[in-house]
Amino acid sequence: MLREINNIDEVLAEKIYNIWKDSVLNTHDFLLKEDFDFYKVYVKEAILNLKYILVIEENGKIVGFLTPDFENNNINMLFISSKMINKGYGRTLIEYGIKNLNLNKVDVNEDNIKALKFYEKMGFKFKSRSSKDDFGKNYPILHMELK
Template sequence: MKDYLKNAALTELQFLFYYKNKKLVGFLGFHHDIIEMLFIDPQYFRQKCGEKLIKKALNDFNIQRVEVNKDNFNAIKFYKKMGFKGDEEYVDDFGYTLIKLELE
């Protein structure tokens, strides 16, 4: 992921940040209607931080799509729980196989 962040065109992304007790515990980066990244501090997994970021993105920024690493089963399960569907695969510029998910 560090290689991705070093090479990513972050200037094109908009970000949402999630704080808990004045501590940054997660963020979501998106471009147009697609989520490009979602990171949550592992200490805060299963505390609805990611869910709140997704809901904010869906409600305020009309997010419709996300692409997830095929091997990230927990992320795929999470996004499907949030209403995303799909199973189309492709290999990105870094050699990772991603699955495209969209809201219906």
């Protein structure tokens, strides 16, 4: 079940953070430990400051989420609990985001091959590349857009 949430409290933020952490630890094998430690501080704070989040639940438990950048029609974050990957939850979140939130762009780590293939399967195409991420770290980012 999809649910749009406009009020992120500390309990929800912790659940979302734990999904992010689990997903990253199980899918971002290219990420250095010190960089993971850096990002987790930023992500925890960013989640607390969200004004909107789209979550997907199974049996009343959140198993994934999407955060949009409405100004730029961009998917900021899309993470699924590692045990729930490849069960259609990411597709459901993306399709809802495209149809109902007007999202048509996404940035993905170049080294995250599974995510890259997933977004390509969803219709996103390569637009441009940045050699570093938004924090100046050496993780190339591919900017993708629906065509």
